[in-house]
Amino acid sequence: MALEHAILVSLLEKPASGYELARRFDRSIGYFWTATHQQIYRVLKRMEDDGWVDARDVPQQGRPDKKEYSVADLGRAALSSWLHDPIEPESVRHDLAVKIRGAAFDDPTALIREVERHRQAHRDRLAHYLAGQARDFTGPKAPTAGAQAPLDAERELQHAVLRGGIAYERMMIDWLDDVLATLARFGPGR
Amino acid sequence: MALEHAILVSLLEKPASGYELARRFDRSIGYFWTATHQQIYRVLKRMEDDGWVDARDVPQQGRPDKKEYSVADLGRAALSSWLHDPIEPESVRHDLAVKIRGAAFDDPTALIREVERHRQAHRDRLAHYLAGQARDFTGPKAPTAGAQAPLDAERELQHAVLRGGIAYERMMIDWLDDVLATLARFGPGR
DNA sequence: TCCTTCTATGCAACTCGTTGCATAGCAAGC
DNA sequence: GCTTGCTATGCAACGAGTTGCATAGAAGGA
Numbered sequence: 001m002a003l004e005h006a007i008l009v010s011l012l013e014k015p016a017s018g019y020e021l022a023r024r025f026d027r028s029i030g031y032f033w034t035a036t037h038q039q040i041y042r043v044l045k046r047m048e049d050d051g052w053v054d055a056r057d058v059p060q061q062g063r064p065d066k067k068e069y070s071v072a073d074l075g076r077a078a079l080s081s082w083l084h085d086p087i088e089p090e091s092v093r094h095d096l097a098v099k100i101r102g103a104a105f106d107d108p109t110a111l112i113r114e115v116e117r118h119r120q121a122h123r124d125r126l127a128h129y130l131a132g133q134a135r136d137f138t139g140p141k142a143p144t145a146g147a148q149a150p151l152d153a154e155r156e157l158q159h160a161v162l163r164g165g166i167a168y169e170r171m172m173i174d175w176l177d178d179v180l181a182t183l184a185r186f187g188p189g190r
Numbered sequence: 191m192a193l194e195h196a197i198l199v200s201l202l203e204k205p206a207s208g209y210e211l212a213r214r215f216d217r218s219i220g221y222f223w224t225a226t227h228q229q230i231y232r233v234l235k236r237m238e239d240d241g242w243v244d245a246r247d248v249p250q251q252g253r254p255d256k257k258e259y260s261v262a263d264l265g266r267a268a269l270s271s272w273l274h275d276p277i278e279p280e281s282v283r284h285d286l287a288v289k290i291r292g293a294a295f296d297d298p299t300a301l302i303r304e305v306e307r308h309r310q311a312h313r314d315r316l317a318h319y320l321a322g323q324a325r326d327f328t329g330p331k332a333p334t335a336g337a338q339a340p341l342d343a344e345r346e347l348q349h350a351v352l353r354g355g356i357a358y359e360r361m362m363i364d365w366l367d368d369v370l371a372t373l374a375r376f377g378p379g380r
Numbered sequence: 381t382c383c384t385t386c387t388a389t390g391c392a393a394c395t396c397g398t399t400g401c402a403t404a405g406c407a408a409g410c
Numbered sequence: 411g412c413t414t415g416c417t418a419t420g421c422a423a424c425g426a427g428t429t430g431c432a433t434a435g436a437a438g439g440a
Contacts, residue, residue, distance in 0.1 A: 032287035097222035104344040
C-alpha cells in the first residue's frame with residue numbers, strides 16, 4: 001500500500017488539508033495515483049494517530065475552518081524507510097484490453113465508438129500534461145555556469161514523472177489507433 | 191468490476207478449471223489483469239450460482255479431479271451487456287512514480303538500483319511478449335485472396351492486445367532510462 | 381426566497397483483493 | 411520412510427477501496 005506514502009510526498013511538497021489533498025489527487029498527483037476524499041480522511045486520521053503528520057486548525061474567512069496537515073519527523077522516517085524498500089513492479093489492470101479480447105465473441109465493430117471515446121480521453125489528458133509542462137517546466141533553467149550547478153531535485157523529479165505521463169498517453173493514443181485499424185478491418189457487416 | 195468478465199472471456203477462449211484460470215492469470219491474461227486463485231474460486235462460485243457458467247466434474251489420472259467451467263448462455267449475455275456498456279478510462283496507480291517524486295526529500299541516488307531493477311523487469315516482460323508474438327502471430331496469415339477475406343477475430347484481437355503490451359513495455363523502458371539519466375545528474379555526493 | 385454549488389469533514393455499509401492457512405492425492409528424490 | 415513439490419480446492423480474517431449519506435456555513439443565481 002502506498003496511499004500513505006503518496007500523501008506524505010504531497011504534504012512534503014506543500015502542507016494541505018484533507019480537502020485540498022483530495023483535489024490534488026484529482027489533478028497532478030491523480031495522474032499516477034487516485035484516491036477519494038473518504039480514503040484520504042481515514043488515512044490522514046490514522047497517520048495523525050501514528051504521529052506521522054501534525055494537524056493544525058486553520059480558521060478561514062467565508063468558508064469552514066480546515067485542518068492543515070504537515071509531515072512530522074516520524075512521517076519523514078516512514079517515507080524514507082519505504083523509499084529504501086524494494087517494491088514489486090506494478091501489475092496492470094486494463095478493462096479495455098479485456099473488452100477488446102471479449103469483442104471477438106460479440107460484435108467487434110460495436111466497440112469502435114468506445115475505443116474512440118477512450119482515445120479522446122487520452123488526447124485530452126495529453127493536452128493537459130503538455131500545458132502543465134509548458135507552464136511549469138520551460139523558461140529559465142538551472143544557471144548554466146558550471147557543470148555541477150545545483151539542481152532543484154524536487155522540480156527535476158516532478159518533471160521526470162510528468163514526462164512519464166506524457167509518454168504513457170502518447171503510447172496509449174498510438175495503440176488505440178492501432179486497435180481501431182484492426183477493428184475497422186472486420187467491416188460493417190457481420 | 192471486471193474480474194467476472196475477464197474470466198468469461200478466458201473461458202470462451204477455452205473452458206478451464208479454477209486452477210487453470212489462475213495459471214492463465216499468471217501468464218497471458220495476467221499481462222493486463224491479475225487475480226489470485228482465491229479471488230478466482232470465489233468469483234467462479236458466484237458465477238455458477240448466478241448461472242453464468244456451467245461446471246463439470248472431470249476425473250483425472252495421477253492428479254486430483256477438477257471442476258471444468260464453461261460459459262453458459264446467461265454468461266454470454268452478461269458479457270455482451272458489459273461490452274456495450276461504456277466504462278471510464280482507467281485510473282493509474284504507479285508506486286514507482288510516487289517513489290520518484292518522494293526521492294526529492296531523501297537521497298535521490300539511492301533510488302537508482304530500484305529503478306534499474308524495474309527496468310530489468312520490464313525488459314524481461316518485453317522479451318516474453320516478443321517471444322509470444324513470434325510463436326503465435328507470425329507465419330501464414332489470412333489468405334491474401336480478396337480484400338474482404340474472412341479474418342479470425344479472436345486471433346486478431348488477441349494480437350492487438352499483445353501489441354499494446356509490447357508498446358507499454360517499450361514505453362516504460364524508455365521512460366526509466368530517462369529517469370535514470372535524471373537521477374544520475376544529482377551526482378554521487380549529496 | 382429558495383435552490384444549487386462550493387468548501388470542509390466525516391460515518392456506515394459494502395465490495396474487492398490479499399494473506400495465511402488447511403486439506404488431499406500423487407510423484408520424485410534423498 | 412521422509413521431505414519436497416505440483417495439482418486442485420477452499421475457509422477465515424483482514425485490509426483496501428467505493429458508494430451513499432449526513433452535516434454545515436457561505437456565495438450566487440433564478
